Amino acid sequence: MNPLLEIKHLHASVGGKEILSGVDLTIAPGEVHAVMGPNGSGKSTLAYVLAGRPGYEVTRGEILFRGRDLLAMSPEERAREGVFLAFQYPVEIPGVSNIYFLKAAVNAVRKHRGLPEYDAMEFLALVKQRAKIVEIDEELIKRPVNEGFSGGEKKRNEIFQMAMLEPVLAVLDETDSGLDIDALRIVANGVNQLRSAERSMIVVTHYQRLLNYIVPDFLHVLVDGRIVREGGKELALELEEKGYVWLEKEPPAVAAGSAAPVNGR
Amino acid sequence: MEAVAVERGYSPARRAGSVGARWLDDVREDAFARFEELGFPTAKLEAWRFTGIQPIVSTPWAPAEATARPAVAPWGRGPRLVFVNGSLSRELSSPAPDGIRAMGLAEALAAEPALVEAHLTRLAPHRHNAFAALNTASFQDAACVFVSPGAAVAAPLTLVLVSAADGELTASHPRVLIVAGERSQASIVQVFEGSDRYFTNAVTEIEVGPGASLEHTLLQRESEPACHVHFLAGRVARSGRLVSNNVSLGGSLARTDISAVLAGEGAEAALNGLFLGRGAQHLDNHTTIDHAMPHTSSRELYKGIMDGASRGVFHGTILVRPDAQKTDAIQTNKNLLLSRHALVNSTPALQIFADDVKCKHGSTTGQLDEAALFYMRARGIGQSEARALLTRAFAADVADRIAATEVRAEIDREIGERLGGATGDAS
Numbered sequence: 235m236n237p238l239l240e241i242k243h244l245h246a247s248v249g250g251k252e253i254l255s256g257v258d259l260t261i262a263p264g265e266v267h268a269v270m271g272p273n274g275s276g277k278s279t280l281a282y283v284l285a286g287r288p289g290y291e292v293t294r295g296e297i298l299f300r301g302r303d304l305l306a307m308s309p310e311e312r313a314r315e316g317v318f319l320a321f322q323y324p325v326e327i328p329g330v331s332n333i334y335f336l337k338a339a340v341n342a343v344r345k346h347r348g349l350p351e352y353d354a355m356e357f358l359a360l361v362k363q364r365a366k367i368v369e370i371d372e373e374l375i376k377r378p379v380n381e382g383f384s385g386g387e388k389k390r391n392e393i394f395q396m397a398m399l400e401p402v403l404a405v406l407d408e409t410d411s412g413l414d415i416d417a418l419r420i421v422a423n424g425v426n427q428l429r430s431a432e433r434s435m436i437v438v439t440h441y442q443r444l445l446n447y448i449v450p451d452f453l454h455v456l457v458d459g460r461i462v463r464e465g466g467k468e469l470a471l472e473l474e475e476k477g478y479v480w481l482e483k484e485p486p487a488v489a490a491g492s493a494a495p496v497n498g499r
Numbered sequence: 500m501e502a503v504a505v506e507r508g509y510s511p512a513r514r515a516g517s518v519g520a521r522w523l524d525d526v527r528e529d530a531f532a533r534f535e536e537l538g539f540p541t542a543k544l545e546a547w548r549f550t551g552i553q554p555i556v557s558t559p560w561a562p563a564e565a566t567a568r569p570a571v572a573p574w575g576r577g578p579r580l581v582f583v584n585g586s587l588s589r590e591l592s593s594p595a596p597d598g599i600r601a602m603g604l605a606e607a608l609a610a611e612p613a614l615v616e617a618h619l620t621r622l623a624p625h626r627h628n629a630f631a632a633l634n635t636a637s638f639q640d641a642a643c644v645f646v647s648p649g650a651a652v653a654a655p656l657t658l659v660l661v662s663a664a665d666g667e668l669t670a671s672h673p674r675v676l677i678v679a680g681e682r683s684q685a686s687i688v689q690v691f692e693g694s695d696r697y698f699t700n701a702v703t704e705i706e707v708g709p710g711a712s713l714e715h716t717l718l719q720r721e722s723e724p725a726c727h728v729h730f731l732a733g734r735v736a737r738s739g740r741l742v743s744n745n746v747s748l749g750g751s752l753a754r755t756d757i758s759a760v761l762a763g764e765g766a767e768a769a770l771n772g773l774f775l776g777r778g779a780q781h782l783d784n785h786t787t788i789d790h791a792m793p794h795t796s797s798r799e800l801y802k803g804i805m806d807g808a809s810r811g812v813f814h815g816t817i818l819v820r821p822d823a824q825k826t827d828a829i830q831t832n833k834n835l836l837l838s839r840h841a842l843v844n845s846t847p848a849l850q851i852f853a854d855d856v857k858c859k860h861g862s863t864t865g866q867l868d869e870a871a872l873f874y875m876r877a878r879g880i881g882q883s884e885a886r887a888l889l890t891r892a893f894a895a896d897v898a899d900r901i902a903a904t905e906v907r908a909e910i911d912r913e914i915g916e917r918l919g920g921a922t923g924d925a926s
Contacts, residue, residue: 339880
């Protein structure tokens with residue numbers, strides 16, 4: 235099967251400072267990959283680079299999405315092609331209602347995919363149906379985007395948007411941060427409902443906790459801008475037990491085949 | 500320079516003759532004398548520090564003809580009074596809604612001589628302001644609007660002030676008087692528009708009677724090369740309420756002064772403003788709210804959205820006189836710069852001479868929120884659409900305060916036209 239996403243030797247800088255120093259990652263359709271790492275390891279940078287955030291400069295390497303150069307695409311093109319970033323800190327947009335925002339987004343994506351735009355009735359029916367996935371209050375959907383939402387409501391809104399936009403690659407950036415256990419369960423349950431053979435995911439998290447709910451196929455550990463360890467879901471438990479210090483002390487032991495060896499610092 | 504301009508372009512008042520009332524002719528003579536004494540303002544005056552008027556002073560304007568025909572159909576639908584180059588066009592006008600009498604000056608002087616004499620030229624400061632003096636000396640006709648005491652009029656009346664330059668460089672001096680009778684309720688939309696290059700020098704006087712409520716919505720959509728100066732003077736009596744909406748879109752150089760005197764206890768004013776600049780436009784909005792009596796309140800929200808190399812000015816004075824205890828005033832000015840070359844000068848000016856008052860003001864100027872822009876793009880919304888959405892959202896809290904739906908739609912159209920991918924620096 236052709237990979238959905240190939241990240242090759244990716245180096246990226248923010249404000250002239252290198253954050254990612256040679257990341258390799260290959261994802262096949264339908265796979266869920268977890269990327270774990272301590273604070274400042276470059277997890278969020280990787281997520282932003284995938285989504286095309288201005289100011290995140292790729293200095294070396296490439297990213298192929300369905301064989302095409304992802305880095306040559308604007309953020310909106312990537313979204314229309316099926317890349318979705320669930321933000322760690324969803325942005326509040328006063329004066330723009332969630333529903334208007336979503337309709338503009340969904341129709342932009344549909345237009346790009348050669349599908350007819352939804353009319354108001356069809357769109358509302360879809361909203362009702364997808365709102366159930368994350369148990370999001372329909373009142374929230376009418377309010378300005380994320381304005382005055384609690385942390386949990388913002389994260390649910392991200393997954394709700396994902397359900398509406400039906401991406402082929404979803405990047406979840408610390409979707410668990412700031413959630414209590416009940417909210418975490420609801421959000422994770424929503425994500426799990428959206429798992430399918432046609433949809434791949436990159437789940438970025440600091441803590442193993444989320445991976446009890448969203449069980450990944452593969453796990454990659456990012457330290458100082460490099461993937462230093464890869465394995466299955468059991469690696470998460472080992473990390474939980476020993477902490478990231480364990481990996482920072484030991485020399486990198488990268489699983490053969492899936493990533494190029496990384497030079498020591 | 501100034502004297503030359505006066506002789507050359509601003510002599511129409513001299514040949515105007517009587518407009519039908521002796522007292523008014525006397526005021527006009529006085530106003531012309533004051534205009535000659537004052538001369539055009541210079542940048543040395545605080546009120547004109549950020550607005551140069553060379554394009555007005557150095558152009559040899561000819562007096563505009565009252566008989567000219569507008570190039571396009573006047574703005575809007577519904578009941579309206581249309582003035583072309585300052586003079587009433589009966590042909591283009593339609594009857595006012597029940598509860599409002601709207602007419603030209605000659606008819607008003609005949610029908611309501613006492614009301615006209617009590618208010619016309621009594622509110623605008625022609626003794627202190629050169630442009631108001633010039634208008635007072637020069638106007639030939641006036642839109643006179645009387646809202647009957649106790650009337651509650653739901654349908655807005657639209658006043659359209661058209662400048663029809665016909666390819667010549669012409670100046671006109673439209674004049675408006677609105678008197679809202681005791682405990683009346685009404686909505687007036689006042690539109691400035693035109694074609695070609697011209698100079699509109701307008702004065703509006705508004706008297707809001709005791710317990711009356713008036714929404715006055717200005718829609719300045721002058722032609723792109725036009726010069727526009729407008730002084731609006733309002734006075735609100737006891738327990739009256741004036742809502743002034745000021746939407747400023749057109750003109751190469753446009754200056755609007757809005758002053759509201761809260762002249763009776765319990766009087767209220769809400770001043771809402773939205774100015775949209777692009778290209779090399781210069782849009783200047785000066786407001787003054789004069790709390791003259793106790794227990795008066797005012798709310799002011801002005802927003803500027805400047806693109807291209809346009810320049811905006813906001814100057815907002817809140818004056819609280821010694822007697823005006825328990826004044827409650829909030830002034831806010833927020834500006835959005837859509838281009839690196841756009842600029843806004845914002846000056847809030849609070850002058851408080853009473854000690855038991857609540858007054859607040861705030862001013863911010865910034866760019867579109869980059870994080871919000873990226874968030875929208877990351878959801879598939881194109882850059883120019885995202886900019887337009889955020890800009891609409893910025894304008895929304897002013898636009899939403901305007902009850903006149905046609906004006907709200909016009910604002911929406913304007914933003915769409917300006918940001919729908921047409922702006923140069925969008926990508």
